[in-house]
Amino acid sequence: MSERELFLVGLSHHSAPIEVRERVALSGDALKAALQELVRAEAASEALVVSTCNRVEVLVHAASDAAARAFFTERAADARAHLYAKRGVDAVRHFFRVAASLDSMVVGEQQILGQVKEAYGVACAAGTAGAFLSRLCNHAFATAKRVRTETEIGRGITSLSQVAVELVEKIFGDLAGRAILLAGAGKMGALSAKALAGLGADRLLVANRSPERGLALAAQVHGAFRAWEELPRLLVEADVILVSTGADRHVITKEMVQAAMKARRDRSMCLIDLSVPRNVDPACAEVMDVYAYDVDDLEKVVAGTREARQEEATRAERLVEADVLAFVQERRARAALPVLGKLRRQAEQLARAEAERTLAQLGGLDERGRRSVEAMAQAIVNKLLHAPTARLKKAAACGDAELPAAAAQLFGIEPDAPDAAPAPAAGEPERRAGPDDASRAGSPDAARLSS
Amino acid sequence: MSIIVLRTATILYALAAVLYVAYFARPRHARLATAGFSALAAAFVVHAVAIGAGCSEFGGKEFFTVRGGMILAVWLAAGAYLVLHKLYRLPSVGAFVVPLALVALIPTALTDPSHPDVPAELVRNAAFHVTAAVLAVALFGIAFGVALMYLLQEREVKGKRFGALFSRLPSLGTLDRLNQRLVRAGFVAFTLALLAGTLNAAAFWKSYWSWDPQQVSSLAIWALYATMVQLRHRGWHGRRYAVLTVVGFVVLAGAMGAVQSFPGATRHTGDYGMRAAAPTEVLP
Numbered sequence: 191m192s193e194r195e196l197f198l199v200g201l202s203h204h205s206a207p208i209e210v211r212e213r214v215a216l217s218g219d220a221l222k223a224a225l226q227e228l229v230r231a232e233a234a235s236e237a238l239v240v241s242t243c244n245r246v247e248v249l250v251h252a253a254s255d256a257a258a259r260a261f262f263t264e265r266a267a268d269a270r271a272h273l274y275a276k277r278g279v280d281a282v283r284h285f286f287r288v289a290a291s292l293d294s295m296v297v298g299e300q301q302i303l304g305q306v307k308e309a310y311g312v313a314c315a316a317g318t319a320g321a322f323l324s325r326l327c328n329h330a331f332a333t334a335k336r337v338r339t340e341t342e343i344g345r346g347i348t349s350l351s352q353v354a355v356e357l358v359e360k361i362f363g364d365l366a367g368r369a370i371l372l373a374g375a376g377k378m379g380a381l382s383a384k385a386l387a388g389l390g391a392d393r394l395l396v397a398n399r400s401p402e403r404g405l406a407l408a409a410q411v412h413g414a415f416r417a418w419e420e421l422p423r424l425l426v427e428a429d430v431i432l433v434s435t436g437a438d439r440h441v442i443t444k445e446m447v448q449a450a451m452k453a454r455r456d457r458s459m460c461l462i463d464l465s466v467p468r469n470v471d472p473a474c475a476e477v478m479d480v481y482a483y484d485v486d487d488l489e490k491v492v493a494g495t496r497e498a499r500q501e502e503a504t505r506a507e508r509l510v511e512a513d514v515l516a517f518v519q520e521r522r523a524r525a526a527l528p529v530l531g532k533l534r535r536q537a538e539q540l541a542r543a544e545a546e547r548t549l550a551q552l553g554g555l556d557e558r559g560r561r562s563v564e565a566m567a568q569a570i571v572n573k574l575l576h577a578p579t580a581r582l583k584k585a586a587a588c589g590d591a592e593l594p595a596a597a598a599q600l601f602g603i604e605p606d607a608p609d610a611a612p613a614p615a616a617g618e619p620e621r622r623a624g625p626d627d628a629s630r631a632g633s634p635d636a637a638r639l640s641s
Numbered sequence: 642m643s644i645i646v647l648r649t650a651t652i653l654y655a656l657a658a659v660l661y662v663a664y665f666a667r668p669r670h671a672r673l674a675t676a677g678f679s680a681l682a683a684a685f686v687v688h689a690v691a692i693g694a695g696c697s698e699f700g701g702k703e704f705f706t707v708r709g710g711m712i713l714a715v716w717l718a719a720g721a722y723l724v725l726h727k728l729y730r731l732p733s734v735g736a737f738v739v740p741l742a743l744v745a746l747i748p749t750a751l752t753d754p755s756h757p758d759v760p761a762e763l764v765r766n767a768a769f770h771v772t773a774a775v776l777a778v779a780l781f782g783i784a785f786g787v788a789l790m791y792l793l794q795e796r797e798v799k800g801k802r803f804g805a806l807f808s809r810l811p812s813l814g815t816l817d818r819l820n821q822r823l824v825r826a827g828f829v830a831f832t833l834a835l836l837a838g839t840l841n842a843a844a845f846w847k848s849y850w851s852w853d854p855q856q857v858s859s860l861a862i863w864a865l866y867a868t869m870v871q872l873r874h875r876g877w878h879g880r881r882y883a884v885l886t887v888v889g890f891v892v893l894a895g896a897m898g899a900v901q902s903f904p905g906a907t908r909h910t911g912d913y914g915m916r917a918a919a920p921t922e923v924l925p
Binding site for chain 1 (some may be wrong): 690794799801803807811812813814815818875876877878879880881
């Protein structure tokens with residue numbers, strides 16, 4: 191009967207612009223409802239939706255990916271052009287790569303695994319993650335963990351503001367009792383100031399030429415606004431100075447810094463110039479106990495990380511591939527189980543019937559004698575089936591579908607009959623057929639991952 | 642007997658040094674630092690036993706020589722580092738301080754114990770003076786190591802070299818604060834040692850001040866560190882302060898060596914003014 195397999199339909203930062211991604215992204219109750227909608231069309235199918243700012247992917251373990259495609263086209267008509275669809279091994283591989291952060295915008299970033307875990311949690315809560323998806327997710331999580339611990343893909347700093355934090359931390363330790371000055375209303379400055387908040391600075395000062403923008407920025411980053419004209423005095427007050435203005439010349443000169451350092455009694459100062467063209471005279475770095483950096487310096491750290499991660503990604507890909515194969519093989523081995531189960535049940539039924547017949551003929555046997563006869567029948571079944579069981583499992587693990595089929599034929603078992611489903615009782619309706627029984631016939635065996 | 646225990650302690654120090662340096666090279670293996678700490682704690686305990694055994698063998702006279710002073714200084718430095726570690730958790734500092742302690746201890750473990758003929762009464766009375774002086778040297782020694790780390794890290798931070806050293810060395814702020822505290826504590830110990838020494842001199846040499854070269858150099862070193870503490874108070878810190886700490890310790894070690902290398906120049910060598918010169922190397 192039905193052969194379910196894994197389908198993955200999705201779009202990500204590789205394939206779709208943000209305008210499309212944001213229209214299909216989901217969370218919370220809307221996500222739960224969407225999950226239930228995905229499995230409504232087909233009984234016993236499973237669904238999982240990974241929805242992050244960089245990707246929305248729908249995984250279904252079903253007879254077709256029609257529901258998964260509909261998920262996108264119903265939400266955004268133009269999503270069709272940006273969709274990618276994978277099935278079987280390819281879908282497994284893609285999912286494993288996503289969880290291991292190999293498909294991320296910043297390869298090796300750590301959030302994605304948490305997001306996938308969350309997606310799985312939501313699917314469990316919505317009741318759409320069954321045996322197959324649970325196994326898939328557990329394998330993917332284990333692989334992601336292996337990638338993280340066995341390769342160095344997660345190491346290094348990947349954003350400019352993180353580099354700024356690291357630098358400030360290496361200079362001051364923590365920022366307790368110190369002040370940060372944000373000079374100018376550039377976007378990078380605000381981002382870095384927010385990132386630096388974790389170091390526990392006492393005060394955040396904001397200085398800007400235009401008081402309106404300065405006040406707005408100060409409110410946004412929870413800082414205190416100061417007039418731009420106060421800059422020389424602010425250089426004395428603040429320890430970390432983030433400069434991010436639109437000026438096309440040096441707004442902080444070596445002379446200003448020298449004067450400030452005298453007044454500061456040589457307390458260290460960290461100048462981070464986030465503007466292009468530069469707003470801080472590079473000569474400021476020559477002053478003792480002044481540490482000055484520009485965007486290029488920060489960029490170099492990020493580029494170094496990216497390079498190192500690219501190298502590690504190659505190792506990680508090999509690791510993921512090995513795990514994907516292991517998972518697929520395990521699934522195939524399980525594909526032989528229905529045949530095995532049937533075979534065993536059939537044999538046991540026979541043995542029980544024969545034992546009962548023998549006992550009836552013998553008559554008057556005591557409890558011990560009866561048990562001996564039953565045990566003998568069971569032992570014959572076990573010994574006879576031992577070798578076929580082992581061979582079938584091995585053949586299935588190697589992807590050999592011939593042997594289970596041959597075994598089924600040899601022992602007179604119907605291989606495609608759903609193993610656990612009880613025969614429909616009289617009067618009960620026949621199990622509802624899926625809407626696309628025909629499409630199933632065409633699915634290639636190699637990619638099939640039936641449960 | 643005590644020398645065997647001391648050699649055992651030296652081996653444990655060497656183990657601790659290897660573990661700490663290995664941790665510095667491979668900071669991902671945090672267990673190396675834990676093992677290093679355990680080895681150092683074990684070395685400290687065994688070292689204490691060695692000192693106890695030495696005291697019972699030679700009645701404490703052993704520690705009136707430069708060799709004995711070194712033994713004490715390393716022991717106190719190890720103890721100070723163990724306390725620092727509990728307070729600040731800076732295993733990377735161990736990679737600098739423990740090898741330094743080991744280098745100071747090895748010569749003492751390779752030579753046989755010697756002891757001047759110091760009267761038991763003086764041993765008793767000067768015990769505090771000796772201990773305080775040795776503690777000061779130990780703390781200044783750790784400060785020296787920390788200042789070296791500061792200068793190394795400062796070079797990386799200023800030169801925008803964000804490599805292995807940059808990521809493994811503690812922050813400049815941490816090292817600077819640690820340096821300041823060590824120098825301040827060392828200065829307190831040194832001051833106490835000078836005061837106790839002056840009282841001892843009055844009791845045994847019948848004069849508070851006798852222009853003994855050891856007295857003169859000690860006072861000069863005290864003035865140097867007093868200046869450092871004062872400058873710090875007035876806002877000096879950072880690179881300048883680290884350089885000063887390094888220079889201070891080099892001057893201290895140089896003065897100690899110079900005074901001791903002229904036998905008979907100071908009454909701190911051997912007889913302590915009790916008998917005719919018996920040239921044995923002695924501590925300040």
